[in-house]
Amino acid sequence: MTHSLHRSGMHQDTDYVFLLYHVKGINDQNVVERTRKAIDLAENAGAVNWGDVKTGPVVSVPSEEIKAKLTPASRIRGAFTSRQQVVRYLKSMKEADLGLCLVIAGPLDEVFSACHETGLEPHTNNYALGIFGKTERLADEDTRAITTMCGHHMVPDGVVVKMQERVNKGKISPEKASLKLAALCPCGIFNQKRAEHLLREKKEHS
Secondary structure, eight states: OGGGGGSSSSSSSGOEEEEOOOEEEEETTTTTHHHHHHHHHHHHHOEEEEETTOOOOOOOTTTTHHHHHOOOOEEEEEEEHHHHHHHHHHHHHHHHHHOOOOESSHHHHHHHHHHHHHTOOSSOOOOOOOOOSSSGGSOEEEEEHHHSSSTOOOHHHHHHHOOOOHHHHTSSHHHHHHHHHHOEEEEETTOOOHHHHHHHHHHHHO
């Protein structure tokens, strides 16, 4: 999905997105139970965050509550922190054969190699072509590296700047700050582990 392609900045090799979908009237039979199984596989593979926008992400809502509230309208999105986790998930999904549509986003070469390693051929490719227009009005690159992990921009520039200031002053740890930021992204696509690295790295160089 295009809203997951515009992540920018450092440590993108620790950031991979997955999205689960189904098509009404095509593969929606018993979809809630199959989606729960797909979520279990994502958790077993090491997903650091995931969620259903109707309920919230696991960084702020218990996993079992999200699973219990799944409906045929649910759309599951989440994040991994390594190519190895992506490979594990692809292998387990292939073996389970749940009949769901799976989207993986991340560094293109790594995503392609993960697919090939598991014997899968991507059905469709989407590319981010960059940013056009009055780019001088955008936040700085360090801030965008964090805000773009929420494709719907539910993590505001100003909140990230304030959180970084608090981290720099030792008022909050990078880990706690990243979790607070992740909670603002209701669909679970925000990678709090990468945000933690970015916040800590900027503090060390400030």
